[in-house]
Amino acid sequence: MGRFGLVSLGHGAFLGVGAYGTTMLWNHIGLTPWIGIPISVVGAGVIGLLIGLPCFRFRITGHYFALVTLALTEVARLLIVALRDQTGGSLGVTPVGMVSPEEPISIYAFQFASKYVWFYIMVVVWLVGLLIWRAVDRSMLRYAMEAISQEEDAAASVGVQVTRTKLTVTVISAAMTAFGGAMYGQYQQYINPETVSGIAISLQIVFAVIAGGMFVQLGPTIGAVITILLGEGLRLGFGHEFHGLDVTIYGLMLILFIIYMPRGVLGKAAEVFSTPRSRPSAPSAQPGE
Amino acid sequence: MGTMLEVRELTKRFGGFTAVDRIGFDLAEGEILGLIGPNGSGKSTTFNLIAGALAPSAGSIKLDGREIGGLAPTQVCHMGVARTYQIPRPFRKLTILENVALAAYYGANRQISRSEAWKRAEEAMTLTRLPADPGLRVDGLGAAGLKKLELARALATQPRLLLADESLGGLDEQEMDQAADMLSDIRREKGITIIWVEHIMGVLMRVVDRCVVLDHGEVIASGLPRDVAHDPKVVEVYLGSDAESIQTQVAGRQAGPEAAVC
Numbered sequence: 001m002g003r004f005g006l007v008s009l010g011h012g013a014f015l016g017v018g019a020y021g022t023t024m025l026w027n028h029i030g031l032t033p034w035i036g037i038p039i040s041v042v043g044a045g046v047i048g049l050l051i052g053l054p055c056f057r058f059r060i061t062g063h064y065f066a067l068v069t070l071a072l073t074e075v076a077r078l079l080i081v082a083l084r085d086q087t088g089g090s091l092g093v094t095p096v097g098m099v100s101p102e103e104p105i106s107i108y109a110f111q112f113a114s115k116y117v118w119f120y121i122m123v124v125v126w127l128v129g130l131l132i133w134r135a136v137d138r139s140m141l142r143y144a145m146e147a148i149s150q151e152e153d154a155a156a157s158v159g160v161q162v163t164r165t166k167l168t169v170t171v172i173s174a175a176m177t178a179f180g181g182a183m184y185g186q187y188q189q190y191i192n193p194e195t196v197s198g199i200a201i202s203l204q205i206v207f208a209v210i211a212g213g214m215f216v217q218l219g220p221t222i223g224a225v226i227t228i229l230l231g232e233g234l235r236l237g238f239g240h241e242f243h244g245l246d247v248t249i250y251g252l253m254l255i256l257f258i259i260y261m262p263r264g265v266l267g268k269a270a271e272v273f274s275t276p277r278s279r280p281s282a283p284s285a286q287p288g289e
Numbered sequence: 290m291g292t293m294l295e296v297r298e299l300t301k302r303f304g305g306f307t308a309v310d311r312i313g314f315d316l317a318e319g320e321i322l323g324l325i326g327p328n329g330s331g332k333s334t335t336f337n338l339i340a341g342a343l344a345p346s347a348g349s350i351k352l353d354g355r356e357i358g359g360l361a362p363t364q365v366c367h368m369g370v371a372r373t374y375q376i377p378r379p380f381r382k383l384t385i386l387e388n389v390a391l392a393a394y395y396g397a398n399r400q401i402s403r404s405e406a407w408k409r410a411e412e413a414m415t416l417t418r419l420p421a422d423p424g425l426r427v428d429g430l431g432a433a434g435l436k437k438l439e440l441a442r443a444l445a446t447q448p449r450l451l452l453a454d455e456s457l458g459g460l461d462e463q464e465m466d467q468a469a470d471m472l473s474d475i476r477r478e479k480g481i482t483i484i485w486v487e488h489i490m491g492v493l494m495r496v497v498d499r500c501v502v503l504d505h506g507e508v509i510a511s512g513l514p515r516d517v518a519h520d521p522k523v524v525e526v527y528l529g530s531d532a533e534s535i536q537t538q539v540a541g542r543q544a545g546p547e548a549a550v551c
Contacts, residue, residue: 140403143391147380154378157340158446159366159396 006061006149006166009202010051010069013076014174016197017044018181020080020087023095023191026109028086033110037182041175047072048174049167056163059152070199077198092192095185110186118187125183126221129176133217136172145169177205200247204231207250210257213264222266293318293450293482294339299348299358301334308334310506311348316450321476321483323493323514326503327527332486333375333454335503339484340372340452341365352450367398371448375455375486377435379427385438386423389413389445396446406445413445416478417471432459436468444475451475453485457492465489469496490528491538494518502527514539 021040025031031039051072055065080087087093097111104113112118136142144165147155156162185191194200204227212223227250234246261268294316301309309331316322324332337343339350341362350358357365380388386407393413394406401409414421417437430438436456443451453472457465469492475481487493494500494514502510502523510520517523518539524532 140391140394140406143380143383143387144395146382147388147391150380150382151378153342153362154374154380156362157342157366157372157374158392158442159363160391161363161395 006170007066007206008069008170008173009066009199009206010072011173011177011205012073012197012199012202013069014044014048014177015181015184015201015205016073016076016080016193017047018178018183019185019191019196020093020181021178022182023093023185024086027093027096032108033182033186034108037110037179040182041178044178044181045171045175048170052167052170053163056166070202073198073202077193080193080197088192090193092190092195094190097189111189122183122187125179130217130221132172132176136169137217141165141168203247203250203254207254207257209264210254210262211264213267213270215263216266216270219264219266223264226265291318292316293320293353294484295349295351295354296335296339297349297351299335299338299350300346301331301338301343302346308506309338312501312503312506312508313348314501314508314511316482316484318449318482319476319480320499321472321485321497323497323500324484324486324503325488325490325493325500325527326509328488329505330503331506332503334506336372336452336454336484336486339365340370366396366446366448369398369447369449370452371396371443371446371450372452373436373439373443373454373456375458377439379430379435379438379442381427383427384423385419385425385427385430386410386414386421388427388438389419389441392442393445393447396448409447410441410445413441416444416475417441433464433468436460437471440471440475444479444481448481451481451483453483455487456485457487457489465492469493472496490531491535494535494539 018037018040021043022033022036025036025039026033051068054060055068060068081090084090095109095111097109101113105117106112112121144155144160147158147160148162148165152162181196184196188195208223208227209220210223211226212221213219230249230253231246234249257264263271292315296315297313298311299309299313300307300311312331312335314322324335326332334343338345338358341357341360341364344359348358349356352368352370355368357368357370360368379385380391383391390403390406390410393409394401394403397406397409411421417440419434419437419441427435427438436459440453440456443453456468456472460468472483472485473496476483485493485497494517497514499512500510500514500517501508502517502520504526509526510517510523512520518528518532518536528535
């Protein structure tokens with residue numbers, strides 16, 4: 001969404017809906033994640049729609065959109081904490097386990113004891129994610145979003161349905177994020193409000209996207225690698241002595257990235273390594289005019 | 290030629306200020322109508338009301354007998370009305386061709402294929418004499434090029450009615466003549482009806498069939514360019530000392546378009 005001028009700090013909420021939705025359905029009514037995940041993903045899409053519709057109708061963009069979505073992510077976190085009887089509150093929750101040393105794989109519960117299984121699952125998920133990116137990138141939707149992000153009125157005047165287009169992108173993004181949240185929950189077998197919702201995780205998502213480069217297909221991937229390495233490095237280096245240190249550093253780096261490398265690591269690399277494309281340099285009129 | 294657009298008692302108030310005050314005019318199919326007047330006379334407001342960028346406070350705008358006043362710009366576009374912007378508003382991150390193709394794709398009132406959109410875009414670019422090189426960026430265009438891009442983008446939506454907003458602003462004399470001829474060609478070749486808002490009167494008067502002159506939000510004169518140019522009220526509030534030269538230009542309009550070969 002970011003590349004289309006919609007900076008969302010609300011993706012923590014969608015992550016939470018995916019993770020908690022799936023786990024709650026499994027723990028409380030025994031619904032297999034094979035059905036629970038799609039339900040949660042659709043649920044996140046609907047929430048994206050509900051938040052997006054008034055925002056886009058009333059042209060809440062830029063900083064204001066970021067603030068609305070920031071509120072959303074906090075609402076999600078606080079809800080998880082408040083509904084502690086169902087969600088386990090701030091202590092988190094574990095999906096009811098179906099795997100044991102004798103039976104390390106439960107397809108029905110979507111639980112796998114082996115990290116290797118998860119590795120392959122995540123590779124597939126990642127590739128599918130890249131394919132979705134590519135599909136969007138090559139569709140007319142991309143042109144429409146580019147146009148809207150630059151000249152919203154002009155886009156409307158040539159027939160682009162501004163609100164609907166923004167909602168489409170928001171819903172796709174929310175649904176993908178919720179799917180990621182669900183995967184995370186199934187892998188970790190433990191989720192808590194801080195790891196799947198709230199400001200910190202939303203900021204981490206934004207940071208990863210900006211650090212890696214949001215205009216390049218592999219940008220977010222590289223960004224995620226940087227973010228996780230940074231997080232783990234800080235954890236190993238400082239332990240838990242400095243609570244909140246990682247978030248502080250993300251914030252600081254975010255500012256540095258925005259100032260010095262707005263297109264991210266990959267975007268910058270692409271800039272450096274590609275020879276300037278044949279674009280007319282003179283601002284004067286084209287010959288033949 | 291039937292009436293395409295009927296504007297009646299159209300009014301727009303911004304708070305206590307009435308920008309457009311009960312104006313009315315008709316537009317016949319295939320006609321080029323010049324909408325002129327001094328700064329702040331309500332030209333652009335009228336324009337924005339027709340294009341859907343503003344909702345009227347009162348009055349009606351009928352396209353083929355259907356009310357379009359108050360519809361969203363997207364809806365108005367899909368009903369066959371396209372507009373350009375006075376200050377060009379290109380989508381700068383897209384190439385020139387993509388700008389136009391986007392308009393062709395989304396501006397069509399029914400779903401068309403991408404290849405069809407690109408075909409329509411190339412057609413619109415040929416009509417406006419824009420270079421059809423697919424890699425060309427918007428940054429490479431000068432003032433005249435940007436105006437052409439505005440026109441091409443509007444035309445790509447395959448409008449029946451084109452609203453051209455100051456297509457001459459910022460152009461030199463030769464470019465102005467070319468732009469005027471282009472609008473004339475567009476009407477002739479595509480049968481598109483045009484409302485042309487313009488500040489610079491001489492060139493406009495050469496091309497339009499009829500004029501509506503606004504002042505302080507009201508219609509002060511309308512009719513053939515020749516009559517309007519001699520209207521004492523128009524001379525007084527608008528033409529002033531230029532009156533004579535414009536009257537001469539209008540009188541010589543028979544020779545005009547043919548003489549300006551591009």
